[in-house]
Amino acid sequence: MRYKNTYITLEASLFKxxxxxxxxxxxxFSENDNNKVMIxxxxxxxxxxxxxxxxxxxxxxxxxxxxVPSKFLNIYLQxxxxxxxxxxxxxxxxxxxxxxxxxxxSYGYKVCFFENKRDQKHEIExxxxxxxxxxxxxxxxxxxxxxxxxxxQKKTAAERTTKHLTKWLNGENIQADWQAAFKFLEKxxxxxxxxxKQYSYSINRIRLDQWYFLRSTNDNRLHSxxxxxxxxxxxxxxxxxxxLVSLDIKTSQPYLLAGVFYLIIEKNTDSLEFxxxxxxxxxxxxxFDTVMNSITLSDATIADFRAYKSLVCDNDIYNYIxxxxxxxxxxxxxxxxxxxxxxxxxxxxxxxxxxKTHFKDLRGFCxxxxxxxxxxxxxxxxxxxxxxxxxxxxxxxEFIDDFKYCKELEIxxxxxxxxxxxxxxxxxxxxKKLFSKFLQxxxxxxxxxxxxxxxxxxxxxxxxxxxxxxxxVPKNYKNEVKTFLQKKLFEMLGVRSEIKSELWEA
Numbered sequence: 218m219r220y221k222n223t224y225i226t227l228e229a230s231l232f233k234x235x236x237x238x239x240x241x242x243x244x245x246f247s248e249n250d251n252n253k254v255m256i257x258x259x260x261x262x263x264x265x266x267x268x269x270x271x272x273x274x275x276x277x278x279x280x281x282x283x284x285v286p287s288k289f290l291n292i293y294l295q296x297x298x299x300x301x302x303x304x305x306x307x308x309x310x311x312x313x314x315x316x317x318x319x320x321x322x323s324y325g326y327k328v329c330f331f332e333n334k335r336d337q338k339h340e341i342e343x344x345x346x347x348x349x350x351x352x353x354x355x356x357x358x359x360x361x362x363x364x365x366x367x368x369x370q371k372k373t374a375a376e377r378t379t380k381h382l383t384k385w386l387n388g389e390n391i392q393a394d395w396q397a398a399f400k401f402l403e404k405x406x407x408x409x410x411x412x413x414k415q416y417s418y419s420i421n422r423i424r425l426d427q428w429y430f431l432r433s434t435n436d437n438r439l440h441s442x443x444x445x446x447x448x449x450x451x452x453x454x455x456x457x458x459x460x461l462v463s464l465d466i467k468t469s470q471p472y473l474l475a476g477v478f479y480l481i482i483e484k485n486t487d488s489l490e491f492x493x494x495x496x497x498x499x500x501x502x503x504x505f506d507t508v509m510n511s512i513t514l515s516d517a518t519i520a521d522f523r524a525y526k527s528l529v530c531d532n533d534i535y536n537y538i539x540x541x542x543x544x545x546x547x548x549x550x551x552x553x554x555x556x557x558x559x560x561x562x563x564x565x566x567x568x569x570x571x572x573k574t575h576f577k578d579l580r581g582f583c584x585x586x587x588x589x590x591x592x593x594x595x596x597x598x599x600x601x602x603x604x605x606x607x608x609x610x611x612x613x614x615e616f617i618d619d620f621k622y623c624k625e626l627e628i629x630x631x632x633x634x635x636x637x638x639x640x641x642x643x644x645x646x647x648x649k650k651l652f653s654k655f656l657q658x659x660x661x662x663x664x665x666x667x668x669x670x671x672x673x674x675x676x677x678x679x680x681x682x683x684x685x686x687x688x689x690v691p692k693n694y695k696n697e698v699k700t701f702l703q704k705k706l707f708e709m710l711g712v713r714s715e716i717k718s719e720l721w722e723a
Contacts, residue, residue, distance in 0.1 A: 225264040225347040226421050231310075231330050232347070235259060238308050254304050257349050258294050261358065262301050263310060264347075265293070266326045267418060271445050272429065281411075282314050282325030292361055295354075331414055375432035379439050379665050381673035382682050386441055388426030390456055390680060395424040397723060398453040405449075419446050420453070436654060437497045437661035444684050452723045456680045460722055462695045464702060465687035467715040468534055470656040471587065473663070475529040476710030478522035478613075481512065483711065492709070495662030496655065504651050508619045521612030530712055535587065539579035541608045546600060550582065561601070563589070591656065594649040595621050596630075620652035660686050668705050672698065692720060 236256060243253045270283040277283055291298040302324075305311040314325035349355035376383055385391070398420045402413050422428075423442050430441040438444070443451075455461060466472055480488050489509070496502045512518065528534055550559045552575070559576040563585050576582040590605050595618050606614050625641040625648075637645075664686055672681060672688075676697070682689050690698050699716045706714045 225260055226418070226425055226427070227260060227264065227347050231263075232260070234330070235263075235308075235310065242304070252300075254301070255351065255354070257351050257354050258297065258301055259305060259310075260347050262290070262294065262305060263328055265290070266311060266328055270327070271415070271419060271422075272431075272440065274445070278314070278325055280314065280325075280327070282312070282327045284316075284323040284325045286323045287316075293358060295357070331410060375430050375439060378432060379669075381670055382439060382665070383430050383441075385456075385680050385682050386428050386430050386443075388423075388428070391423065391682075392455055392457070393420055393423045394453040394455070394723070395420050398450050401449070401453075401723075416447050416450060420450055423454070432665075435498070436657035437665075438657060438685055439661070439665055439683055441682070443682060443689070452721045454721060456691055459680070459691040459693070460720065461680075461689050462692045462721065463684065463687040463689045463719045464695065464699055464716055465685075465719075466702075466706070467717050468529060469660055469686040470591065471529045471534055472712070472714060473656055473659050473710070474613075475526040476706075476712045477659075478616075479526055479711050481509075481514070482519055482522050484514075485711070488709065488711075492659060492662070495666060496658045497662075498654060498658060500647075501651055501654050501658055504620060505655060508616065511619055512616070518612040521610030524610045525613045526712065533580070535580045535583040538583040538587070538605065538608050542579070542583075542604050546604050547579070549600070590617070591653045592650070594645065595626065617652055620655060621649045623648035663706070663709065664688065667709070668702055671705070672701060675701070689721075 239254050239256050239259060246253045266283065266285065269285055270277060273283060287298055294301055302311075302313065306313060310328065310330050312327055312329045316322060316324045349358075399417065402408065402416055405413075408416070419442070423446070428442055430439060432439050443454075446454075451461075451463070477489070477492070480492075493502055493505055496505065528537055547559075550561045552558050552560050556575065557577075559579060559582045560573055561576075561582065562571045563574045564571050574585075576585070586601055586605055590602060593602060623644055625637070625644045628637055628641060630637060664683060669681060669683060669688060672679070676694065679694055680691055688698060688702065695718055699718065702716055703714055706712070
């Protein structure tokens with residue numbers, strides 16, 4: 218097929234079941250009856266739902282649904298969305314949730330064929346590339362998907378700004394030992410059947426050269442098949458027979474924040490302005506300006522910023538936080554069973570909801586705690602966040618709060634019968650995300666636009682790609698890239714970094 222984003226893979230059992238039902242359904246209609254179902258369109262809709270779910274994990278609902286605009290599905294299905302939605306729901310291939318008019322949310326979809334087969338063994342099926350029966354529809358679909366991609370301009374933007382990385386994202390440069398990956402998944406008893414299906418789907422898109430990439434304005438990161446591939450499967454990837462290694466900044470986002478504080482203390486306005494220009498979102502840039510203008514460099518503020526820098530650069534921040542948590546709080550999360558460790562309810566991105574999670578040590582718990590603090594609302598008064606705020610220096614808490622602040626927060630949540638309006642809630646929700654976006658966009662600018670771009674000039678023939686703050690290169694380039702990364706970070710932020718490396722080896 219001409220355009221890679223129209224490639225489709227399907228499990229053999231699902232395809233056979235679907236084909237049989239379509240044949241039985243169509244036998245009731247004459248040859249040219251418009252009520253007949255095309256297997257091409259049915260297969261495409263199932264795959265499209267899965268694909269959207271794999272690349273938009275943050276948008277998955279608590280029930281596992283992904284909302285897809287009917288406008289585009291109707292285009293791809295040639296105005297037959299209702300027919301194919303009804304057919305696939307009727308025969309148990311997908312489930313839907315209704316659109317939400319109040320919140321302007323589209324219909325939600327999820328593939329549920331295997332939910333009805335819970336008694337089967339947790340085995341990974343062989344996937345194969347689906348070949349369209351109708352060349353006319355295949356051509357139409359390819360053209361429509363390409364046109365939609367142009368409208369979104371996501372892939373185009375990624376190619377324009379990160380071609381030094383995206384040029385390597387293809388089957389000629391990345392190979393997957395999919396058979397070994399499938400054996401690993403079959404033996405892993407900790408994974409549910411749904412997880413195994415999703416993981417096998419991810420590895421199959423690489424195996425069958427179905428690559429996608431986009432650069433999101435939301436976080437400025439480069440998203441691709443690799444960012445959605447579970448970390449446990451990375452060891453099955455290689456570059457033309459060469460083993461790969463990932464290099465990433467230890468405690469990346471706390472480190473970047475420490476670097477910003479150091480530049481503020483040193484009054485290095487040129488470097489701060491340079492970093493600000495790397496923030497792609499105007500709202501984040503404007504907020505950064507507002508926060509910077511509100512800072513008064515008193516002795517106390519300078520001392521707090523220096524203390525945070527020391528906390529990140531001279532200590533293990535997560536171990537330090539763990540050592541400062543009160544014994545009373547620790548008793549609320551410490552496990553009482555023989556398994557030991559710690560338990561608390563934390564947000565699960567795959568499930569889209571909070572669930573009771575086990576941590577083998579306090580460091581792992583504190584790592585999640587720091588991440589939650591970056592994303593939470595200033596109104597979140599949970600006990601664990603109060604503990605973290607107590608450990609953090611006051612000026613650091615104030616900096617984070619100012620980034621998330623909006624005037625709508627001054628309106629009471631509820632005053633008598635009056636409540637905050639929908640518009641006010643939306644503004645508060647967007648504002649609380651600005652701090653995390655600031656760190657994500659800063660990280661992406663440094664890694665994608667500065668470090669890797671310069672590396673590609675120094676080593677033009679070196680394979681290189683990224684997974685957020687991680688730079689992936691062949692094993693034999695590990696030391697050169699590590700040294701380069703540390704040197705560049707120090708030049709930009711004035712703070713020494715620690716680089717972790719992980720060999721992708723089965």
